Every structure is written in C-alpha cells, then in structure tokens.
Amino acid sequence: MTMEQLLERLETTESTTLTGWNVLLWNDDHHSMDYVVLALVRTLPVDAEQADSIMLDAHSHGKTVAWSGAKEIAELYRDRLEGYGLGATISR
Numbered sequence: 001m002t003m004e005q006l007l008e009r010l011e012t013t014e015s016t017t018l019t020g021w022n023v024l025l026w027n028d029d030h031h032s033m034d035y036v037v038l039a040l041v042r043t044l045p046v047d048a049e050q051a052d053s054i055m056l057d058a059h060s061h062g063k064t065v066a067w068s069g070a071k072e073i074a075e076l077y078r079d080r081l082e083g084y085g086l087g088a089t090i091s092r
C-alpha cells in the first residue's frame with residue numbers, strides 16, 4: 001500500500017468515526033411544548049423556529065433527529081437535553 005492510499009484510508013476511517021451520530025429527541029408528555037422549545041434553543045445550535053419544528057416532529061412521531069454530527073458533540077447535546085429533563089439518546 002502506498003503512502004497516498006494509506007492516508008486516504010485513514011481520512012475515510014476518521015470521517016466515518018467522527019460523523020454520522022444522531023441526537024434523538026423523544027416525545028415528552030411531562031413538560032410544556034414551550035419548555036421543550038426553550039431547552040432545544042439553549043442546548044442545540046438552532047433558533048426558536050427550528051426548535052419548534054423539532055419539538056413538533058418528536059411530538060407527532062414519538063421521536064426525531066434533533067441534531068447530527070460528531071459523536072463527542074452528540075454526547076454533549078444529549079447530556080444537556082437530559083439536564084433539562086428531556087428524553088434524548090444518540091445513535092448512528
């Protein structure tokens with residue numbers, strides 16, 4: 001294997017490992033919709049309109065992808081949402 005092939009393989013492996021993680025927001029029957037929107041705005045890089053759309057999607061379907069990206073950031077966002085008492089998980 002040439003050095004170029006080795007570097008290309010490493011870059012592909014790194015990008016696959018570091019991205020593609022989803023933060024799932026689960027429907028919440030314990031908090032108001034306004035509370036969920038506020039928690040999303042304070043937790044994720046979204047504005048109120050985007051947060052409202054995420055909240056409504058989770059409410060309608062039981063869960064929704066609230067954010068996608070690197071695993072470490074997904075874990076941080078999940079933890080922050082859980083800190084607001086919301087159901088959140090991460091997945092590939």
